Amino acid sequence: MNQLSHLFQKGRKTLSEYQSKKLLASYGIHITREKLVNSEGEAVRTAKEIGFPVVLKGCSPEATHKTELKLIELNLSNENTLMEAYQRIMNNAKVLLDGVLVQEMIKGERGLVAGMTRDIQFGPCVMFGLGGIFAEILNDVSFRVAPLKRRDALEMMGDIKGYRILDPIRGLEAADKENLCDMLIKLGQIGLDCERIQEIDINPVIIAGSRPIAVDALVVLDGDH
Secondary structure (H helix, E strand, O other): OHHHHHHHOOOOOEEOHHHHHHHHHHOOOOEOOEEEEOOHHHHHHHHHHHOOOEEEEEEOOOOOOOOOOOOEEEEEOOHHHHHHHHHHHHHHOOOOOOEEEEEEOOOOOEEEEEEEEEEOOOEEEEEEEEOOOHHHHHOOEEEEEOOOOHHHHHHHHHHOOOHHHHOOEOOEOOOOHHHHHHHHHHHHHHHHHOOOEEEEEEEEEEEEOOEEEEOOEEEEEOOOO
16 A cells, blocks of 8 residues: 555545556456556557557546546557547546556456445445446445455355356356455455545456456545545
């Protein structure tokens, strides 16, 4: 946490997606391969390093709803589409951007949500459930108070109505539950370690093959400290 202390400046209320995932990665949570760039040329070079197809995202602590702000461009398969997408993001930006995030395009049919919320009575509580568009539609989630043990994390997975999404189904591999357990345990630990963090929202967590990967994330801070 010490190497990321600069992220917790007094008065700051949210971290950008890039900053949020840097925090998650510092705890060993698997995130997408990505780089924050500040020019079209750098975006092209980074995309070649990561490998097409890629995603571009306008990145700012103020851009918490990037889809509505038209700051996301998906499945960019070559240099020309990437450069055009980069210009669209810059033209659409209504807030000051820290840069543009060049991110690997993760392919997977199963989306989950995981996170942490700080309850006034119980302190940091870990959340797990169905993600993507289903997060709001179905609200199929479970909660546990941190700190979590492996048993708690496994119980959370079994608590949701859509628990079978983690099983091998229609040719898909079973989700790596040990990796998911590790993610949930670490989310609880982040909440215990940093009282300024009020919420962590990882949505979606995509199951790529069997491996869960944090594709998008938002960290909300107590801005009064």
